[in-house]
Structures are given as structure tokens and as C-alpha cells.
Amino acid sequence: GKVGGQVGYQIRLESKKSKETRLLFCTTGLLLRRLMDDRDLSGVSHVVVDEVHERTIDGDFLLILLRRLVGRRADLRVILMSATADADKFSSYFGGCPVVTIPGFTHPVECFHLEDALKATGQLIGRGSPYALPRD
Template sequence: AETVGDVVGYKVRLESRTSGRTRVTFCTTGVALRRIAAEPDLANISHVIVDEAHERSEDGDFILMVLRRLLSRRDDLKLVIMSATLDTQLFCSYFADAPALCVPGRTFPVRALYLEDALQLTKHCVRPNAEWA
């Protein structure tokens, strides 16, 4: 079994689990932007994967813009943009007619349940004097 932070690690705002042996680092967009600000060419990075690209945000759009500019200087850098609901044509054209790979899948129905629903479905009665009531 592998330890988190050995070959695969993560970095979030106030926490980091990486080491000198780490080859894959999962991080937030904010952490990635700070890394790019400190190291604009990402010299020791070979691949960048952006997941959930359809969740458009200022940070998300900004990092894609920065990565697009970086790709023009780094032929060896590979960028993978992933999303289940992405406007593929929009992103492919933004990245100089980059190829797209479509992996078929299916969606599953999601039903939101709240505490009241769970109580009703399980026929559970909350005692008025219980600690959690």
C-alpha cells in the first residue's frame, strides 16, 4: 500500500502531503495559480489535468488562459481538460483546434433527500427530549 504524499500527493490551501518522490500532485485551482506565479514556465511539470472545466469561474478561466499561453512556449507540456458536460467545440477551438476524446457514459438519476425525508422513509420518531432533538 502506498502512503499519501509518496508518489501521489495533494496540496490545498493550508495543507500539503507531498515529498521529493511525489510525481502526481492533486491541487486546487488557487494552489495551481500560485505555483504558476512562482514558476511561470512550470519547468518540472510535464502534464496538467484540469477537471470539471465546465464549472466556469474567474480562477478556472484564468488558469486556462495562462496554460494556453504556456503551451505556446512549451511544446513538451501536455494539457488534459476534463468534464462530463463540457462545450467541447468551444474549448477545442480555444486551444488551437485541440483534439477531443469523448468517452461515452451514462447519467444516473439523483434524488435529493433531506433529514425530514429520511425520518419519514424510516418511520423514525425523534423523542422531544433527546440530546440531538
């Protein structure tokens, strides 16, 4: 299907969602704004918060509100995800909720710049390209 059908997203100035949307990706700020308008998150069954270890002000405030919300809505499922967070700390904060650990491994990362890609592929950038460097 198309983005905006069963799966959509919403960011500050752009939205791709519809009445059929069942999974909505959004920013922490937008979720906080929705909580201000609807403190029970009516119609929401699950909230997934990724990268909880980043500990931003908005992220921490969201966790406070979600903890209060699960106290009122036993049907709401909150899933916190992070590759590096102290899971026991977050579990304790949410009343000893279960922790699921999925083993994984890191992959080596290499940085490539446009020049590297051009060299590797033999492609050239034309003078009118927005990627061309200006000549002095």
C-alpha cells in the same frame, strides 16, 4: 502506498506531498500561485483541469495562462475535462487540439439525510453524540 507518497494533494492550508510525489491534486488557486512563482511549471509534464464548464474567474485565468504556456512548452500536456462543456469551443481556444469523447450515462441520484440512514439501519444516536439534536 500512502497519500503523500507517489500521489499527494495540496490545498490552501494543508499539504500531503513529498519528494516522491508524481501526481499532485491541487486547487486552481494553488496552481495559479505556482505559475506566478514558476511561469514555465518546471518539472510538470501534465496539467489536468476538471470541470472546465464551471467558468470561474480563476479557472478562466488558468486557461489563459496554460494556453500561453503550451506555446512555450511543446512537451507540456494539458487535459481539460468536463461532462457538459462545449468541447469544440475549448479545442478551438487551444488551437484545434484533439477532442476525446467518452460516452457515458447518468445515474439516478437519491438524497438521504442522517435520519433516513438511521431509520434504514436501526441505529440510534446517543445523547452525548455530536449528531444528537439539542432538546429545548
